[in-house]
Amino acid sequence: MSDFNPSPEFEEKVRKAVDVPNAKPEFVNKLRNELARRPAKMKPRFMLKPAWAFAFVIVALTLIASAPAAVNALKKIFGYVPGVGLVESTNGLRILAEPVSVTRDGVTLTITNVFVYPDHIELQYEVKGIAPENDGWQSDESSTNPTAFCGGVNVGDTFNKASDVRLRLPDGTILERDYTGKYPKNMFAMQPVYDAVLPADITSLTFVLDCIPQARLGVVPANWEIPLNLVEVPAGTVVGEPVTEIPQPIATKETPASPLIETVSAPKVTMTLERIVSMETNTIIYLHFNMENADPSLISIMPEGSYMHAYVIDSLGQKIPLRGNFILQPSDHKVGSSFEYMTEFKPTEGALTVVVGPVIAYYAPLYTDPPLATPEEMTFTFDAGENPQHGQEWDVNAPFIIAGYDFEVASVKAVSYEDIQPFFDGSQGYEYGYQFSIKADPSLGMVVDMDIMKGNCWLYEEKPLLYTQLCKDSYPTGQVPVTISRMSITILDDIQAEWRP
Numbered sequence: 001m002s003d004f005n006p007s008p009e010f011e012e013k014v015r016k017a018v019d020v021p022n023a024k025p026e027f028v029n030k031l032r033n034e035l036a037r038r039p040a041k042m043k044p045r046f047m048l049k050p051a052w053a054f055a056f057v058i059v060a061l062t063l064i065a066s067a068p069a070a071v072n073a074l075k076k077i078f079g080y081v082p083g084v085g086l087v088e089s090t091n092g093l094r095i096l097a098e099p100v101s102v103t104r105d106g107v108t109l110t111i112t113n114v115f116v117y118p119d120h121i122e123l124q125y126e127v128k129g130i131a132p133e134n135d136g137w138q139s140d141e142s143s144t145n146p147t148a149f150c151g152g153v154n155v156g157d158t159f160n161k162a163s164d165v166r167l168r169l170p171d172g173t174i175l176e177r178d179y180t181g182k183y184p185k186n187m188f189a190m191q192p193v194y195d196a197v198l199p200a201d202i203t204s205l206t207f208v209l210d211c212i213p214q215a216r217l218g219v220v221p222a223n224w225e226i227p228l229n230l231v232e233v234p235a236g237t238v239v240g241e242p243v244t245e246i247p248q249p250i251a252t253k254e255t256p257a258s259p260l261i262e263t264v265s266a267p268k269v270t271m272t273l274e275r276i277v278s279m280e281t282n283t284i285i286y287l288h289f290n291m292e293n294a295d296p297s298l299i300s301i302m303p304e305g306s307y308m309h310a311y312v313i314d315s316l317g318q319k320i321p322l323r324g325n326f327i328l329q330p331s332d333h334k335v336g337s338s339f340e341y342m343t344e345f346k347p348t349e350g351a352l353t354v355v356v357g358p359v360i361a362y363y364a365p366l367y368t369d370p371p372l373a374t375p376e377e378m379t380f381t382f383d384a385g386e387n388p389q390h391g392q393e394w395d396v397n398a399p400f401i402i403a404g405y406d407f408e409v410a411s412v413k414a415v416s417y418e419d420i421q422p423f424f425d426g427s428q429g430y431e432y433g434y435q436f437s438i439k440a441d442p443s444l445g446m447v448v449d450m451d452i453m454k455g456n457c458w459l460y461e462e463k464p465l466l467y468t469q470l471c472k473d474s475y476p477t478g479q480v481p482v483t484i485s486r487m488s489i490t491i492l493d494d495i496q497a498e499w500r501p
Helices: 010-014 030-036 068-074
Strands: 058-060 078-081 085-088 094-096 100-104 107-116 121-128 166-168 204-209 224-232 237-239 268-278 283-292 298-303 309-313 319-324 339-343 352-357 359-363 379-383 393-402 405-416 430-439 447-452 457-463 466-472 479-491 495-499
Touching: 078 237, 100 224, 107 204, 107 224, 268 352, 268 495, 283 298, 283 352, 379 393, 393 479, 405 447, 405 479, 430 447, 430 457, 430 479, 447 457, 447 466
Parallel strands: none
Antiparallel strands: 058 237, 078 085, 094 107, 094 224, 100 107, 107 121, 166 204, 204 224, 268 283, 283 339, 298 359, 309 319, 309 352, 319 339, 352 495, 359 479, 379 479, 393 405, 405 430, 430 466, 447 479, 457 466
């Protein structure tokens, strides 16, 4: 379809697709740096008080330790800790003995949780006492001068690790947080995860932090070192609130999307309830989505952000809104991964009907393992000439098929930053770019994500059948290669699942 040859920067262009094998550290793009790596306190609406501010609750299990079934069950027992989520009680699990707080110049840093699993370590901390003008999460200056704040970078610049906690072992070994995207919790700045095996005899660690994420440099105290003591959780116990495991899939309503052509079978999306946690004032629900006869290029099925609504109907017929506790990034939610929801108030005891919709199915044939397409197959080119002008248009008429859905990149238009919805931190110099019009069945709600493979292009805006990407300093000229990175379709109807205790 083109004579495109991948450049060394090609792998950095996969920010909107699934995690790339051997991914570079850093969450390289500004989108993930700004939207995903938020402090834990920025979680949607129901980030509660630190887990250990309530009490460390260990609920004994009524298991017979000598029975093989009980031994297997111990490997998969979960508890729920408010503000943390599910905690798997594996044999040898070590936790923070108690929260540790240090106050310097009015700023208090508290390590609330540490969980040492057999193959990784999860940590959670919070910070109080930073004035709004010195807090990059609140200050308007963080968008105009991001490097004035700890960890802040300009769009497209190399990731800054200064805001990442390191763990120092007693022998001086340093553990750095995982940068591969393996652990979803790691997307929060103050919930780092370490892909490391901690020797069984280690009962202490040192928390090491150059500067607090998004704190103003030179003003907010820096160079934090805090000792942490660990204790082992007795085998056969649960940390936090008990979790009800739903033993087998629950029958759900199947929701077809309109096929583009008659030969494409409609996808049948299902929703499965996995776990229920009954809290004092609300209920936590874990669920996942799947699809019958899914195309191999399907990478994720997840709720659609702007239209998303979710609720439960309890045994008295009350309709109770659900609030999702997850990042709306398909790369962090591969097909079958769990989504956590919380009810706004406590449902009445008895059966629950869970309703979620709309959902989006994401397809990325370039980024499956192994890839289902080559860059050449997913690339088209257009000739922008030597002096492209704002408003100039080019016919492309480049056809593609992904997951059996036909679509066509019909045309390209030269646009500027002012032509699209402004970003919260401004253009960052990405002022010139191209807008691509797509021809496809409008009932699909199709969005096609692309990457301009010439020049320094980064910021983007995606809408059904319209995609825009902006470039730094000038319009790419001459033969401009463009690669299709991802396609998605929207399933508008609600999906339901029932639970009967």
